[in-house]
Amino acid sequence: MDQSAPRAPLIASLVRYAFLAPFFLGLLLFAAFFLIPVGRIVATGLFEDTLLPTVVEGYFTRIILFTYTQALLSTVLSFFVGAVGAYLFYENRSRRLPVLARAGLVCFSMPSLVVVLAILAVWGRSGWWAELTGVPVDIYGLPGIVLANAFFNFPLFLLGIGAGLRGLDRQWEQTSLSFGASRIRTFFTITLRRLWPGLRGAMVLAFLYSSATSFVVALFFGGGPAATTLEVAIYQAMKMDYDPALAARLALVSLGVSLTLYLLFLRKEWFTVGEEVLSEKSLPLYAPRTNVARLAWWLVFAVLFGAVVLLPLFALVYEGAAALPALEGALWSEALHHSLVLALMASVLCVPTALGFAYAERLTRRKWLRGIFGFLPALPLAASTLLLSVGLLLSYPEWMAEARGSLWPIAIVQALGALPLVHRTIREALFRVPQSHVRTAQSFGAMPFQVMTRVELPAMSDSLAVACLIAMASSLGEVAAVLLFSPGEVSTLSVELFRAVGRYRFQEGFGFALILIVVLAGLALLSSVRSFGRKRVTQH
Amino acid sequence: MLHTLFLVLTVAVHAFAAPKVVTVYTYDSLAAKHSFGKYLADELEKTTGLKTKLVSFSTIAEAMQQLKVEGKKTKADVLWGFDGLLLPRVESLDVLAPLEAKLLERVPASLRFDSKSAVPFDYGYLAFVYDSRRTSAVTGKKFIDWAKDPANKRKVIIQDPRTSSLGQSLLGWVGALVSKKGYLEFWKGFAPMLVTVAPGWSSAYGAFLKKECDYVLSYTTSPAYHVVEEKIDAFKTIEFTDGHFRQTEGVGIVRHSAQPALAAQWVEALLSDKFQAALPTRQWMYPAVPVKLPAAFEKLPKVKETPTLDKASLEENRNYWTSQWTKALLAPR
Numbered sequence: 072m073d074q075s076a077p078r079a080p081l082i083a084s085l086v087r088y089a090f091l092a093p094f095f096l097g098l099l100l101f102a103a104f105f106l107i108p109v110g111r112i113v114a115t116g117l118f119e120d121t122l123l124p125t126v127v128e129g130y131f132t133r134i135i136l137f138t139y140t141q142a143l144l145s146t147v148l149s150f151f152v153g154a155v156g157a158y159l160f161y162e163n164r165s166r167r168l169p170v171l172a173r174a175g176l177v178c179f180s181m182p183s184l185v186v187v188l189a190i191l192a193v194w195g196r197s198g199w200w201a202e203l204t205g206v207p208v209d210i211y212g213l214p215g216i217v218l219a220n221a222f223f224n225f226p227l228f229l230l231g232i233g234a235g236l237r238g239l240d241r242q243w244e245q246t247s248l249s250f251g252a253s254r255i256r257t258f259f260t261i262t263l264r265r266l267w268p269g270l271r272g273a274m275v276l277a278f279l280y281s282s283a284t285s286f287v288v289a290l291f292f293g294g295g296p297a298a299t300t301l302e303v304a305i306y307q308a309m310k311m312d313y314d315p316a317l318a319a320r321l322a323l324v325s326l327g328v329s330l331t332l333y334l335l336f337l338r339k340e341w342f343t344v345g346e347e348v349l350s351e352k353s354l355p356l357y358a359p360r361t362n363v364a365r366l367a368w369w370l371v372f373a374v375l376f377g378a379v380v381l382l383p384l385f386a387l388v389y390e391g392a393a394a395l396p397a398l399e400g401a402l403w404s405e406a407l408h409h410s411l412v413l414a415l416m417a418s419v420l421c422v423p424t425a426l427g428f429a430y431a432e433r434l435t436r437r438k439w440l441r442g443i444f445g446f447l448p449a450l451p452l453a454a455s456t457l458l459l460s461v462g463l464l465l466s467y468p469e470w471m472a473e474a475r476g477s478l479w480p481i482a483i484v485q486a487l488g489a490l491p492l493v494h495r496t497i498r499e500a501l502f503r504v505p506q507s508h509v510r511t512a513q514s515f516g517a518m519p520f521q522v523m524t525r526v527e528l529p530a531m532s533d534s535l536a537v538a539c540l541i542a543m544a545s546s547l548g549e550v551a552a553v554l555l556f557s558p559g560e561v562s563t564l565s566v567e568l569f570r571a572v573g574r575y576r577f578q579e580g581f582g583f584a585l586i587l588i589v590v591l592a593g594l595a596l597l598s599s600v601r602s603f604g605r606k607r608v609t610q611h
Numbered sequence: 612m613l614h615t616l617f618l619v620l621t622v623a624v625h626a627f628a629a630p631k632v633v634t635v636y637t638y639d640s641l642a643a644k645h646s647f648g649k650y651l652a653d654e655l656e657k658t659t660g661l662k663t664k665l666v667s668f669s670t671i672a673e674a675m676q677q678l679k680v681e682g683k684k685t686k687a688d689v690l691w692g693f694d695g696l697l698l699p700r701v702e703s704l705d706v707l708a709p710l711e712a713k714l715l716e717r718v719p720a721s722l723r724f725d726s727k728s729a730v731p732f733d734y735g736y737l738a739f740v741y742d743s744r745r746t747s748a749v750t751g752k753k754f755i756d757w758a759k760d761p762a763n764k765r766k767v768i769i770q771d772p773r774t775s776s777l778g779q780s781l782l783g784w785v786g787a788l789v790s791k792k793g794y795l796e797f798w799k800g801f802a803p804m805l806v807t808v809a810p811g812w813s814s815a816y817g818a819f820l821k822k823e824c825d826y827v828l829s830y831t832t833s834p835a836y837h838v839v840e841e842k843i844d845a846f847k848t849i850e851f852t853d854g855h856f857r858q859t860e861g862v863g864i865v866r867h868s869a870q871p872a873l874a875a876q877w878v879e880a881l882l883s884d885k886f887q888a889a890l891p892t893r894q895w896m897y898p899a900v901p902v903k904l905p906a907a908f909e910k911l912p913k914v915k916e917t918p919t920l921d922k923a924s925l926e927e928n929r930n931y932w933t934s935q936w937t938k939a940l941l942a943p944r
Contacts, residue, residue, distance in 0.1 A: 130937070188817045196806075197822035211807050287810050290771060291818075295808035295940040299773075303810075307773040310672045313700065402644060468680035472687075475666050554639055554669040562644060570643045572813040575836045575895070577820055 088434070090520045097424025098431070101447070101490070104483050108462025109326070109454055115465060116319035131304070135324065138300040141289060142282035144213060145220030149277045152221055152379050153228020155372045161236040162358035172233055173540060173595040175226025177588055178380060180548030182565045183287040184572065185387060185584040186219055192386035194218070199382070215292030221379045224277040231273030235266040244356050254357060262356075272495075275336045279329055279452050301325045302455060309461055319465075322458045329453030333446070384588070391585025394578040402567065403586060409478075410547055410563040410590070416482035417489060417546035418539045424448075424486065425494035425538065429501045448494035451487045456551035459484060463555075475556050484552035489545035493538045500534030501527065540598040544591055564590070632662040633870070633877040636674040637691040642667035647893035648691075651886055661876065670776075671697065678706040683867045688874035691732075691881075695859045696779055698724055699926045707863035711875060717882040718899040722859060725922050729861040732881055733896040735830040736855040736914050737777070737784050738848035739767065740816075746825040753853040755788055759800035766825040767804045768818055772933055774810045777858070781828055782932040783925070784856030787917040794932065798939030808940065831855065831914055832895050835907040839892055854917035860896070 160171065193199050194210045201207040210218070239262070247257040263270075286302040293299075301321055308318035359365040425448060432444035454462075463484075464471055474480040504527050512526045528535070550565045562570075564587045571579035641648040642665035652663035668674040671692045678685055693701050701707060707728035715723060715730050722731050741749075749757060757763065770778035789797045806824045809815035819827035826849070834846040862881060864874040880886060887898035891908050898904075 133941075184814055184817075187814055188821060191818055191821045191823055195818075195821055195823050286774070287814060290774065290810040291807060291814050293807075294805065295771060296937040297941055303771075303773060310670050311773055311779070313672065313676060464676065464680065468677070469684060472666070472677060472681055472685070551669070554667075569813070570640065572817060573640050574645070575816070575833075575840070577817050580817075 088519055090523070091427065091430055094423050094427030094430060097420065097427045100420065100483060101424060101487070104463070105451060105454070105459070105487050106447075108459060108466045109450070110462075111466045112319045112322050112458065112462045113326070115316055116321075116323040134299045134301060134304055137293075137298065138282050138302075139278075139328070141213060141216050141220070141293075141298075141300070142278045144217045145224065145281040146274055146277040148217050148221040148379065149224040149281075150228050150274065152225040152375045153273070154232050155368070155375060156225070156229050157233035157236060158357070159368055159372050161233060162356075170595070170599045172226055172229040173537065173599055174592055175229050175380075176540065176544040176595055177591040178222050178384065179224070179226050180544040180591055181223070181387075181584070181587070182548055182550055182568055183219070183223075185568060185580060186222055186383065187288060187291050188577070188581075189383040189386040189390070190215065190219055190222070192390065193382045199386070211292055211294055212298075213293075216289050216298070218379055219288040219292065220277075220281040222383055224280055225380060227273040227276050227280075228270075231269040232266060235269035239265060241356055248356070258357065271336050275332050276452070276492075279332065282325075282328070302457060305461070306457060309457070315461060315465060318461050322454075322461065325455075325458070326453045330450075333449055333452065387581065387584050387588060390578065390581035391583075391588070394580075394582030395585060398579060398582045402562070403564070403583065406562045406564045406567045406583065407586060407590070409561055410565070410587075413478060413482055413485065413553075413563060414543035414546040416478060417485040418542040420482055421486035421489050421493050421542040422497070422535065422538050425490060425497045426501075428494055429498040432498070433501060445498070449491045452491045456484060456488060456549070456555070459487070460551070460555050476561070477556065478561065480556045481552045481561070482546070484555070485546040485549050486542065488549065488552075489542040492541050492545075496534050496538045496541065497531065500531040504530045536598040540594055543594055547587060547591060631660065631870075631873055632664050633688045633873050634664045634666060634686050635689040635691050635877070636666050636668065636678060636687045636865075638671045638674065639667045639669055641665070641692050641894075645893075647890055650889060650893055651881065654886070654889075655877070655880055659880070661873070661880070663877065672700075675701055675704055675706065678865060679704045681867075685865060685867050686869075687865045688868040688870055689862060689877055690865055691862045693729070693861055693863075694776055694780070695724060695731075695857075695861065696776070696783055696925060696929075698726055698729055698861065699922050701729065701863070702726060702922075706866055708866045708868070708871060710864060710878070714875065714878055714882065717879075719901065722899055724859070724861060729863040730878065730882070731859045731899040732862050732887075733890055733894055733899055734857055734859040735832050735896040736857055736916070737780055738829060738831040738833070738855055738914070739826040740819065740829045740833045740846055740848050741826050742819075742822075742845055743847050744845045745822070748847065749849045751852060752849070754784070754851040754855075755797065755853060757849065757851065758797065758804065760804075763804040763826070765804065765806050767801075767827070768806050768809055768815045768824040769828045770812060770815050771808045771810055772936060775812060777812050777828060778808075780856055780858045782929075782936060783920055784917060786924075786928055786932055787856060787920055788853055791928070791931070795935045795939055798936050799942060802940050802942070805940075830858075830896070831911055832891070832897065832908065835891070835905075835911055836895050838907040838910075839905070848912065848914075850912050850914055852915065854915040856917050857919070859899070 156171065190210065191198060194208050194215075195201070196207050196210075198208075208214075243261050243265075244257050247261055248254070252260070282300065286300050286306065289298050289300045290303055301324060305318045305321045305325070308314045308321060359368050428444050428448045432441050435441045435444060451459075508526050508530070509522055512522050517525065547563075548565055550563075550569055553561060553563050553566045564583050568580045568583035568587070571577070571583060635648075637648060640646055643649065648663075648665050652665055655661050655663055666674075666687065668677065671690075671694075674690060675693065675697075678687060678690060681687070690701070690707060709727045710730055715727065718731050722734060724731060752760075769781055772778035772782050785794065785797055807818070809818065812829065815827050816829060816833075818824060829848075831848050834844075834848060837843040837846045862878055864871055864878060868874050882900055884900065884902050887900040888902040890896065890898045891905055897908070
């Protein structure tokens, strides 16, 4: 009996797909830096003794309710800003939507502390609005929290809905209209149904980001215990009360909600970005018919976008411009250098890892294994850097001390933070590559490596550029991982911003924020250059 | 034999050649560029050859936690930057070694901790800062009376004790002035005066500079920054007649340090006149060792001090204060 016979195809397959090995190294990093630490949190939270302190009756129920109420309201406002923008830009056949959506990542990546101060500069008690009109706005409480979260999260809707609208083939709607259905009925029965995956994805993302990211916004505008989110409670347990078991138990609640949302709504489809090209098939159907209606819509958008995004962003630029001449050249250039190096490292780690997961899912025949490869990279959505730091400290206490000062651990943690968005962008693009192209290449004798480099990657190039942009933008605005591993020597723009305001130099902080805005906007434009070129060719 | 001799020689040469490095665990703003810690490290190396490796953490609590999990394997020699309110916690973790008497005695008895393993290196008094260009001066008031004065409604920003050490010190300030029974009542009275409760000093002070409030919780030394760095003499602090709470920051030698003598040398340098004199305009706090202060510090009001809280009282009341504060602020204002 020849025992080795069945192994031959396996070995041949391994050789054929050996070029994917670097991608799978990323999967190992994911296991070491995410799965093990989070597993440790789960074990600690489940099995170690701790008590939820009884502060007042129902305190933790209140925290959970508040966390998700503010997240829900923030999602609604983000939706309105993003949806109105996407609708107007698409229905007026503007080609600027992808650029605007990418530029929106500037907001998505801004450190929360300066966003709070920028919102105060506009909407505060002595802000521009109050000075100009004499009517102060009370920004404290839910209005401030919701406004700030919408500032961060509107690009998710701009991307999700915009990409959905641009990718729609309008023949179904045209058929419906030709059979006499009204535009409203057609919209609700056909268009909305087809936009739903992208919309749902953006909603869940905005909700998760509003509930599990930095607590600075919620706490500052909320004002104390009434505005406690789960992140505050975890921070308190970990850093003030030194109770990792309690932190882990609270983290379990956060993980549970995020995973449930993921499994319910995000498991299959998400939005796509990058490849959309206006074609005759995607004619706008819902454009305002009269000039008055068009003007009214633009007015609504201007008010929403201006109040939530443009004015705070302008405040950041205005304050930062005044501070720029006073910034110490050596300090900001070193911070810029470190920021860009880290962003590149995070991107280099994140994009191949995401690609590895996407290929693993595509190459696997077993359905359950495909599900796992599709699900795992979304997990970091459920864990903030704070939570991850708890897990890393519990899992590798000695290594954590050794690793301080090195850029790699920072880049790894930042890459993990960006992985869910980057993976989805790449996954959608890979699965959208027409199989007919792949089969044609194979029929001409192309090896898998050649199929990847000559067919798949070129077809995904725009999405890959967006994925790199997301990874870099996410790293540029990140602070917690730098402070977690840096021994004070590593200075990035975001960290220097925090350090400047920590020693009374608030104006300097805005200066660093302005440099960050310029860098992020530059990257967004750079990632759009290729699509500009491609669209020009398409028009010819 | 030859092998052993070679090994001994190698170790000896290595020991002579290796630079002396003290590893110090501290919080980020003591280790960043332009910080007092960086200045100390550079100067110390220049003048004595003693190198400092500053290992920074986002909070000092994180550094303490790290020391605990590292145990005997730690490479840290010094823990630098915990405040007095954290001291019972540091002691319960048992991560510090007893200090020599000469180090403890470098600082005046009135400032010393109730501990043999930690010594203060700086201190500051909590205070409410205001801008005299837009807020009129408050004089001759007790903190406990000012805090419930309806004239201050929605005019004050403080920090959250669950996320800020300054916020925790405020709980201690109130604890030093108010009985346990009256603690909740005090906060119920003070709550309507608050514009908001900021997560940390930066957002609170930033909002104050944006004119979001008339008064912000900071230190009596804050106005000195504006005088020295911005040449603005308009920022003042309210001088309360019932006293101001002292926040004292300390340093200690790690119990499992492999080079305690070198660590002691480092702490001695930190407490030397030279570095203590350099501290005020870099850390914006008072030095623990009496040295000549810069002119801007000399002009600061000499405030009355609240009674010092002993360790037992801190341990006993810490959670109680936080829970009463939470209760009071959760109630509708």
